[in-house]
Amino acid sequence: MTNPLCLRGGRVLDPARGIDRVQDLWIENGKIAGWGEDAPSPLRSNPKVEIVDVRGAVVCPGFFDMHVHLREPGQEEKETIETGARAAVRGGFTAVACMPNTDPPLDDRPRVEYVRRRGVEVGLARVFPIAAVTKGQQGSELTEIEDLVQAGAVAVSDDGKPVRNAELMRRALELTRDLGVPVIQHAEDPDLKGIGVMHEGWVSTRMGLKGIPDIAESVIVARDVLLAELTGGHVHVAHVSAARTVDIIRRARAQGIRVTGETAPHYLILTDEAVAGYDTRAKMNPPLRSERDRDALIEAVADGTLSCLATDHAPHTDIDKDGDFDSAPFGIVGLETALGVYLKALVEPGHLTLPELVARMTVEPYRILGKPGGTLETGAEADVTVFDPSYRWTVRASEFASKGRNTPFDGWELPGRVLWTLVGGRTAYKAETSEATLR
Numbered sequence: 001m002t003n004p005l006c007l008r009g010g011r012v013l014d015p016a017r018g019i020d021r022v023q024d025l026w027i028e029n030g031k032i033a034g035w036g037e038d039a040p041s042p043l044r045s046n047p048k049v050e051i052v053d054v055r056g057a058v059v060c061p062g063f064f065d066m067h068v069h070l071r072e073p074g075q076e077e078k079e080t081i082e083t084g085a086r087a088a089v090r091g092g093f094t095a096v097a098c099m100p101n102t103d104p105p106l107d108d109r110p111r112v113e114y115v116r117r118r119g120v121e122v123g124l125a126r127v128f129p130i131a132a133v134t135k136g137q138q139g140s141e142l143t144e145i146e147d148l149v150q151a152g153a154v155a156v157s158d159d160g161k162p163v164r165n166a167e168l169m170r171r172a173l174e175l176t177r178d179l180g181v182p183v184i185q186h187a188e189d190p191d192l193k194g195i196g197v198m199h200e201g202w203v204s205t206r207m208g209l210k211g212i213p214d215i216a217e218s219v220i221v222a223r224d225v226l227l228a229e230l231t232g233g234h235v236h237v238a239h240v241s242a243a244r245t246v247d248i249i250r251r252a253r254a255q256g257i258r259v260t261g262e263t264a265p266h267y268l269i270l271t272d273e274a275v276a277g278y279d280t281r282a283k284m285n286p287p288l289r290s291e292r293d294r295d296a297l298i299e300a301v302a303d304g305t306l307s308c309l310a311t312d313h314a315p316h317t318d319i320d321k322d323g324d325f326d327s328a329p330f331g332i333v334g335l336e337t338a339l340g341v342y343l344k345a346l347v348e349p350g351h352l353t354l355p356e357l358v359a360r361m362t363v364e365p366y367r368i369l370g371k372p373g374g375t376l377e378t379g380a381e382a383d384v385t386v387f388d389p390s391y392r393w394t395v396r397a398s399e400f401a402s403k404g405r406n407t408p409f410d411g412w413e414l415p416g417r418v419l420w421t422l423v424g425g426r427t428a429y430k431a432e433t434s435e436a437t438l439r
Contacts, residue, residue: 002426003048004028010054010386014061015359016375025059027382030425034378054386057419060358061374062094062383065335066365067159067184067238067262067310070096070127073114074103079315079403081115084335085124087313087402089429091335092418094383095126096313097369100137101160107132107143112151124428126383128154128371133172133183139164145175154369157184159238162220164190169224173233180370182234182260185224187245188286192216197326199272199287207275209325214242214293217286221245225252228259236368237261239312241286243296250305260368262308263297265334265341266408270294274408278325282408284314285330301360302351308368309360311338315404333404337395339387340414347389348415354389382425391417 005027012023012035025032026039026049033043043049065088071079081098088096098115100106106115112129119127131153135141137160145156156176163169163185172183193216198204200211221237225248228235237249240261252259266284271291274282282288300306314331321328334341342361346352352360363374373383397410421429 003050004033004043004046005425006049006051007054007059007384007386008051010057010059012059012376013355013358014376015355016061016363017377020355025376025384027384027422027425030382032376032378032380032382057386057388058354059384059386061362061376062385062421062423063092063339063361064095064365064374065093065311065313065338066097066308066369068096068098068313068335069101069315069331070098071102071315072118073111078317081118081127082122082124083401083403084313085119085122085127087333087335087400088125089421089423090401090418091337092339092385092387092421093125093335094385094421094423094428095128095373097128097130097154099130099157099159100132105132105137106130107135107137109147109151112148112153116152125423128152128369130155130157130159130184132156133158133163134168137161139168142168142171145172146179149179149181153181154371155181155184155236157186157238159184159186162186162188162190166223166227170227170231173227173231173235177231177233182236182368184236184238185220187217187220187224187237189216189219192219197283198275199289201272201290203272203275207278212287214244214289217242218244218248221248225257225259228252229257232258234258234260239264239267239286239310240297240306241267241289241293243293246296246300246305250300253305260308261306262310263301263306264310264312265338265345266332267294267297268301269341269345270408279408280321280323280325280328281332281406281410283325283328283330284312284332298346298351301346307360308364309342310365311335313402315402316406318405321406332406332408333400333402334407335402336400337407337409337414339416339418340393340395341409343389343416344414382422384422385418386420387416387418389416391415393417
């Protein structure tokens, strides 16, 4: 058991309760024990309390990334639950939800239970498994969804592949509606995608690469919105990349249909021009799209159409990514750069306030998954992130905790440095004094 802790003089942000003020935060027995003078008197007078001066820093609920790929079991050369969780806490994430496209997929109870158990054993970020919608992610037969949810799955998805069969998607939405979890859709029509490797547009034409049209994403979302309306189920659209998709989600939400969506850091700051030079680090699925799409995504995050921000952290080995552009796998890592990219893309230009950004990284993903969390309310789990939004640092992929180095942001200067990540009141990550200082 760790000693009680007081985080003194930080800017405390708790968007779930609309709080933004300079305030002491007290932690005891792994829980939030109180704020300032509202903390219990015996705690405030306890000589064993460790007092840490965090003046100038932001203190907020721990970030929650509801879309990561941890690769274990079966692809441990790319990432493990331990290395992924270590990358998460370095990025300020106290919880992650991991996708089921492992090898074998998370399509039965023992595998879901393994991921949960391994996350607890590692003891860094909380790890919530997402189970497969279909057996083997083959799209032909539903998994035992109720059993997987009872085993600890917080959602179901065939991410990496779409649920292509409309009847299966309908049945999945009906099942999950009563279980209180969403179906997370990798929105992509495989026929329209074809053998595309980047966004279909002027850049792909100039580079001589096969393009993926934006409609490949949007047509599946349009179908799923209709199925959500029919069933009353909750469909969550992963890694939204296209303006057309945003328009569909916005209209559906205005009609009260249960559809939510997320986007990722790279879609908010890069366009398909980043692929120039055939840089495989900028190859992802869905692909980086046009400036018009990027602007639409920023607007959708700002107005709440896309209420959640995730990373789609997808680590690959250097050997995988060092091939030619056509054969290199899709995906980039994002856990250790997300905060900096979001600050640069959204807060510094004035699209979001800092409290709004924190809300989209904390309380909103918890709400979408129907899980408690994302607040510093007294009695809540002491999952806390402390960061300095003004600290400038240079991305060095070679120093990542993740096994993946596949990022187009290597060498970028970004704002916002995570200083301290607490999970259940325990230190999961603390910046070295050479990087940043907690007084």
